[in-house]
Amino acid sequence: xxxxxxxxxxxxxDIPHRNxxxxxxxxxxxxxxxxxxxxxxQPVNGKEESTMKLNRIGIDLAKNVFQLHGVDRHEKAIFxxxxxxxxxLRVLLENTDTDCVIGMxxxxxxxxxxxxxxxxxxxxxxxxxxxxxPYVKSNxxxxxxxxxxxxxxxxxxxxxxxxxxxxxxxxxxxxxxxAEFMTHRTAKANQIRGLVTEYGIVAPQxxxxxxxxxxxxxxxxxxxxxxxxxxxxHGLWEDLRRFDERVAELDAEIEVIAKTDPVAQxxxxxxxVGPLIATALVASVGNGQQYAKGRQMAAALGLTPxxxxxxxxxxxxxxxxxxDVYLRSILIQGARSVIGHxxxxxxxxxxxxxxxxxxxxxxxxxxxxxxxxxxMAWAMMRNESDYDPDFVVG
Numbered sequence: 001x002x003x004x005x006x007x008x009x010x011x012x013x014d015i016p017h018r019n020x021x022x023x024x025x026x027x028x029x030x031x032x033x034x035x036x037x038x039x040x041x042q043p044v045n046g047k048e049e050s051t052m053k054l055n056r057i058g059i060d061l062a063k064n065v066f067q068l069h070g071v072d073r074h075e076k077a078i079f080x081x082x083x084x085x086x087x088x089l090r091v092l093l094e095n096t097d098t099d100c101v102i103g104m105x106x107x108x109x110x111x112x113x114x115x116x117x118x119x120x121x122x123x124x125x126x127x128x129x130x131x132x133x134p135y136v137k138s139n140x141x142x143x144x145x146x147x148x149x150x151x152x153x154x155x156x157x158x159x160x161x162x163x164x165x166x167x168x169x170x171x172x173x174x175x176x177x178x179a180e181f182m183t184h185r186t187a188k189a190n191q192i193r194g195l196v197t198e199y200g201i202v203a204p205q206x207x208x209x210x211x212x213x214x215x216x217x218x219x220x221x222x223x224x225x226x227x228x229x230x231x232x233x234h235g236l237w238e239d240l241r242r243f244d245e246r247v248a249e250l251d252a253e254i255e256v257i258a259k260t261d262p263v264a265q266x267x268x269x270x271x272x273v274g275p276l277i278a279t280a281l282v283a284s285v286g287n288g289q290q291y292a293k294g295r296q297m298a299a300a301l302g303l304t305p306x307x308x309x310x311x312x313x314x315x316x317x318x319x320x321x322x323x324d325v326y327l328r329s330i331l332i333q334g335a336r337s338v339i340g341h342x343x344x345x346x347x348x349x350x351x352x353x354x355x356x357x358x359x360x361x362x363x364x365x366x367x368x369x370x371x372x373x374x375x376m377a378w379a380m381m382r383n384e385s386d387y388d389p390d391f392v393v394g
Contacts (some may be wrong), residue, residue, distance in 0.1 A: 052078055054096050058150025059088075059104045060142050061113065068092065069146035070100075075154075082142065089116065098122055103153030105129045105145075106161040114163040125153045126161040162290040164283075171257055171283035175276075178250040179326055185243035192236050199224055211240070254279050263287065266380055269387035270373055271349060272334035280327050281377055288382045294375030301328050303371040319367055328370070335369035336362075349392045 052072045057079065060067040066088040070079030083091055092102075098121035104110050106126040114124040127149065135148035152158060164172070189210055193203035201223060204210050214237045217223060218230055225233070258264045258275030267278040291297040298304055302322040308315045321328070339357055342350035349372075357365040372392075380387060 052076075054079055054100045056101050056103065056150055056154060057092070057096065058146045058148070058153060059102065059113075060146040060149060061104055061107055061109055062142070065142065067142035067146040069143070069150045070096075071150060077147070080143065080146075089113075093120065096122075101125060101153070103127060103149050105132055105149060111164045111169065115166070118163065124163060125158075126163065127152055127158060128161060131159060160290070162286060164286070168283045168286060171279050174250055174253055174257075175280050175283060175326065178247060178254075181243050181246050181250070185240065185247065188236065188240050188243060192233070192240070195229075195236075196233070199229065201225075211244075214240075251276075263381055266384075266386060267377055270376060270380075272331075272338040272369070272373060273377070274334070277327075277330050277334050280330060281381075284324055284327050285378075285381070288378045291378060291382075294378040297378045298371045298374045301331070301374060303328060303331070303367060303374060331370040331373060332366050335366040335373065338369060339365055347389055347392075349389065352392075 052074075054070045055073045057068055057070040060069075064085050066083050066085065068079065068081045068083065068088065068091075069077065072078050079095065081088075081091060101123045102117050103125045104113065104127070106128050110126055114126055117124050132145070132148050132152045135151045136144050137147070138144065153160075185207075189207060192210065192214070196203050196217065201217060204213055214233065217225065218234060218237075255275050257279050258268065261279070261282060263282050264275070264278040267273050267281055268275065273281075285291075285297060285300075288297060291300070295304065299320070300323050302320045302325075304320060305316040306318060306320040308317065338350075339353055339362060342354045342357075353365055353369050356368060376387070376392070379385065
């Protein structure tokens with residue numbers, strides 16, 4: 001008898017409600033099959049979706065499932081949907097006007113979707129993921145992430161990411177592929193050095209010397225290499241040459257872009273900036289309009305001191321190393337080249353960096369010069385002006 005009463009108490013009554021199960025005012029979770037077929041996309045108020053105009057929508061992007069969270073001008077959540085990849089854009093266009101602001105995290109595929117929405121007249125705000133995380137309530141899931149994006153984009157001092165054009169992404173793809181080939185080439189050279197060491201051969205450290213030494217090892221019959229290992233070494237040599245060819249092809253492509261892009265041409269007037277750095281800057285920051293001043297651009301690339309201050313006590317450490325690691329590394333390498341030749345020149349920039357290198361370590365001077373280069377590059381991109389050495393301030 002007791003078991004029957006308990007079973008009746010925990011069994012929800014049959015409620016003739018459309019596409020929904022409800023028990024004592026609580027909405028029961030949908031089944032997995034309904035979530036997969038899209039039947040679980042229910043209005044947020046239980047009866048019908050509010051007709052109030054949407055003011056802001058946060059979108060949690062993914063590969064196949066997109067979560068949308070929209071609020072009206074009173075900050076009330078009136079639009080919550082979980083849609084598939086081929087549905088979400090159509091549903092968004094049907095339920096919003098172009099004056100509705102769209103927000104999303106700056107993650108994979110975000111620039112593509114931002115361009116799609118901008119082409120339809122929407123204003124898109126992309127937020128770095130680290131700035132969205134503090135607004136995630138309780139556990140992490142798609143619905144909470146979309147709500148956090150919607151909340152974060154409403155903050156007046158929030159920092160947003162500029163939407164990249166297709167041309168910028170093309171140039172950035174070239175740099176990414178080239179950097180990967182460089183990594184593979186270095187790994188292949190280290191593998192060759194390690195293998196020949198086991199046969200009593202000391203490989204040179206420089207890449208140019210290593211390329212010249214491998215044919216000599218293959219032709220020397222008295223160095224103790226077996227026939228089988230000579231065949232393997234020849235294959236490794238071919239792999240190394242193939243990486244050199246691919247890097248050379250991408251370098252030629254970068255040269256063409258640097259000669260045809262007007263912003264890249266202007267940036268190459270800077271000391272220590274060649275086609276590689278100029279095109280990488282264009283691909284990463286565009287025209288620099290997203291930054292209010294040059295220091296913001298330098299801080300975004302991680303070339304400013306890391307701060308940990310409290311109680312009116314200033315504590316500055318090394319550089320923050322935020323942002324694009326690849327762009328920051330080639331900027332510093334370009335600055336090292338400038339320092340090496342600055343001692344023979346008498347212009348203001350050369351005198352400043354030479355005196356700084358005498359007072360501090362050369363690495364400190366290189367980072368300081370990279371910081372100054374980024375600031376000057378921002379001014380040239382923002383104002384569409386040429387490099388003027390008279391305006392360089394030490």
